[in-house]
Amino acid sequence: MQIEIEYFALLREEAGCASETIELQQPTPAAVYACLNERHAFSLPAARLRVAVNDRFTEWNTQLDDGDRVVFIPPVAGG
Amino acid sequence: MQIEIEYFALLREEAGCASETIELQQPTPAAVYACLNERHAFSLPAARLRVAVNDRFTEWNTQLDDGDRVVFIPPVAGG
Amino acid sequence: MFTLQSGPVDTVNARQQLIHPGCGGYCSFEGWVRDHHEGRSVDKLIYEAYAPLALREGQTVIDEAVQRFEIEAARCVHRTGELAVGELAVWVGVAAAHRDAAFAASRYIIDEIKTRVPIWKNEFYTDGTSAWVNCAACAATADDNQSRRAV
Amino acid sequence: MFTLQSGPVDTVNARQQLIHPGCGGYCSFEGWVRDHHEGRSVDKLIYEAYAPLALREGQTVIDEAVQRFEIEAARCVHRTGELAVGELAVWVGVAAAHRDAAFAASRYIIDEIKTRVPIWKNEFYTDGTSAWVNCAACAATADDNQSRRAV
Numbered sequence: 001m002q003i004e005i006e007y008f009a010l011l012r013e014e015a016g017c018a019s020e021t022i023e024l025q026q027p028t029p030a031a032v033y034a035c036l037n038e039r040h041a042f043s044l045p046a047a048r049l050r051v052a053v054n055d056r057f058t059e060w061n062t063q064l065d066d067g068d069r070v071v072f073i074p075p076v077a078g079g
Numbered sequence: 080m081q082i083e084i085e086y087f088a089l090l091r092e093e094a095g096c097a098s099e100t101i102e103l104q105q106p107t108p109a110a111v112y113a114c115l116n117e118r119h120a121f122s123l124p125a126a127r128l129r130v131a132v133n134d135r136f137t138e139w140n141t142q143l144d145d146g147d148r149v150v151f152i153p154p155v156a157g158g
Numbered sequence: 159m160f161t162l163q164s165g166p167v168d169t170v171n172a173r174q175q176l177i178h179p180g181c182g183g184y185c186s187f188e189g190w191v192r193d194h195h196e197g198r199s200v201d202k203l204i205y206e207a208y209a210p211l212a213l214r215e216g217q218t219v220i221d222e223a224v225q226r227f228e229i230e231a232a233r234c235v236h237r238t239g240e241l242a243v244g245e246l247a248v249w250v251g252v253a254a255a256h257r258d259a260a261f262a263a264s265r266y267i268i269d270e271i272k273t274r275v276p277i278w279k280n281e282f283y284t285d286g287t288s289a290w291v292n293c294a295a296c297a298a299t300a301d302d303n304q305s306r307r308a309v
Numbered sequence: 310m311f312t313l314q315s316g317p318v319d320t321v322n323a324r325q326q327l328i329h330p331g332c333g334g335y336c337s338f339e340g341w342v343r344d345h346h347e348g349r350s351v352d353k354l355i356y357e358a359y360a361p362l363a364l365r366e367g368q369t370v371i372d373e374a375v376q377r378f379e380i381e382a383a384r385c386v387h388r389t390g391e392l393a394v395g396e397l398a399v400w401v402g403v404a405a406a407h408r409d410a411a412f413a414a415s416r417y418i419i420d421e422i423k424t425r426v427p428i429w430k431n432e433f434y435t436d437g438t439s440a441w442v443n444c445a446a447c448a449a450t451a452d453d454n455q456s457r458r459a460v
Contacts, residue, residue: 008359009429010441044444052427055361071359071427075443078356078363078387078428079340079399079419087208088278089290123293131276134210150208150276154292157205157212157236157277158189158248158268170321179394182343185336185415187408192333243330257338257419264336265412 001066003027005036010074015040029053030060032070044074080145082106084115089153094119108132109139111149123153160216160271162207164239167249176253178230183257185264189248191241195291199284205238205247208276212236219270227263229254234267236277311367311422313358315390318400327404329381334408336415340399342392346442350435356389356398359427363387370421378414380405385418387428 006019015036024031029051036042050073051058064070085098094115103110108130115121129152130137143149169188176184193200216234223232232252241247250267254260271277279291320339327335344351367385374383383403392398401418405411422428430442 006359008427009357009431010444012357052359052362055365057362057366071362073359073362073427074429074441076424076427077430077442077444078358078426079423085208087276088206088280089293091206131208131211134214136211136215150211152208152211152276153278153290155273155276156279156291156293157207157275158272177341177395179344182341184339184341186339187412188335188337189408190328190333190335190404192406193330244328253341255343257340261338261412261416265408268408 001025001027001064003032003064004067004069005032006069006071008071008074010044011042011072014042027064028061029058029064029070029072032064033060033072046072048075049073080104080106080143082111082143083146083148084111085148085150087150087153089123090121090151093121106143107140108137108143108149108151111143112139112151125151127154128152160213160220160234160236162209162212162216162236162238162277164237167235167237167246169246169249172233172235172249173251175233176231176251178253180255181230181253182255183260184251184253185257185260186252187248187250187264187268188246189268191243191245191247193243195281198281200243201282201284202240202242203247203282204240204280205236206278206280207236207238209238212276215275216271219267219274222270223252223263223267226266227252227254228256228259229263232263232267234271236271236275238277311364311371311385311387313360313363313367313387313389315388318386318388318397320397320400323384323386323400324402326384327382327402329404331406332381332404333406334411335402335404336408336411337403338399338401338415338419339397340419342394342396342398344394346432349432351394352433352435353391353393354398354433355391355431356387357429357431358387358389360389363427366426367422370418370425373421374403374414374418377417378403378405379407379410380414383414383418385422387422387426389428 004021007015033046052071083100086094112125131150220232230253235249237247252260252263282288381404386400388398403411403414433439
């Protein structure tokens with residue numbers, strides 16, 4: 001299945017791009033991040049992140065559908 | 080001794096004037112209020128008031144000097 | 159700085175006086191004239207101040223806030239005279255490095271101003287009566303008629 | 310209502326939206342860009358938002374505040390993009406019948422916005438370096454160089 005990833009803030013800088021697409025069998029956000037972490041060697045472990053799918057906060061073990069948009073959310077710092 | 084009294088809010092309305100002068104021997108704010116209360120029958124007992132002399136909060140048993148300005152302060156309601 | 163003012167308060171300018179590059183948090187409180195009070199419908203009100211002592215005591219409150227909390231600056235402006243429903247009666251502004259202190263100092267200032275500064279509120283109701291707020295309850299123990307009189 | 314805005318916030322207009330004749334208390338909080346953070350001298354900063362989720366989560370915070378506290382209305386505006394020292398980064402306004410609820414809801418909103426809404430702050434220091442606030446501390450456990458990089 002094709003999963004779209006959008007990056008923000010530190011992860012965007014570390015990925016070197018604002019978005020990308022990866023292909024995975026039976027993907028979950030956890031599996032997606034593990035795969036991308038191999039590619040980009042992110043400085044933030046998954047334990048420090050939250051994850052959103054299609055613009056809603058989601059659990060790491062959710063089964064993703066083809067075409068889902070995933071965003072990994074570093075610690076926020078609004079205000 | 081001559082003591083000047085300035086009235087505000089409910090006391091001003093009940094006294095029917097904004098200020099007056101009374102003559103008392105060895106006056107204290109407590110004695111002044113007792114005297115004026117006979118005259119005006121204020122609805123507020125002294126226990127509900129604070130007192131200021133020459134624009135500073137003062138104790139009820141302070142010895143007053145000739146020409147002192149006394150203000151009896153009903154419960155405040157700013158804000 | 160604590161001030162009394164007989165006309166409308168320019169809150170934009172008042173806030174401007176507090177801006178400081180070391181401040182990350184600003185908390186402001188405004189008291190507005192409500193259209194009701196303890197179940198009665200309010201038409202307008204008149205604030206009366208014992209000005210020399212109100213200014214002194216108001217400034218003491220501001221100074222205490224600066225001492226007690228980690229704030230950069232604080233101001234308060236209180237209206238006097240006649241106010242319509244919706245008008246601003248009191249404005250408090252506090253600037254601080256962090257928001258904890260800004261909130262705490264703002265709250266301290268409005269609470270102390272309301273209980274210590276010699277300013278009185280005469281509420282006029284839509285039924286044509288009026289009352290000096292706070293005095294009404296106190297006086298009620300002595301004579302209820304004195305505090306709720308016809309206008 | 311929670312909104313994101315790339316240009317300066319008109320706080321006068323934002324406040325105006327909250328005025329209601331039943332309200333006697335109004336509390337506002339503003340976050341300003343400080344010239345320092347944790348001992349470092351700040352030059353400017355850039356806020357980046359994951360807009361669709363930030364808007365949804367910000368609105369949820371406002372809705373929670375209206376549920377939890379006795380308030381009439383609440384709004385929050387958060388800046389995005391580049392901000393200079395002294396600029397307003399976030400504005401919160403709450404109107405209520407009484408001040409207790411106005412203060413409590415204001416505090417609740419800014420606290421929750423800061424911890425839940427996906428907005429990030431990239432701080433640029435006068436020494437030419439920069440850091441994503443909060444991420445720096447987390448990433449430090451893995452690799453300190455990644456989080457404090459040259460601009």
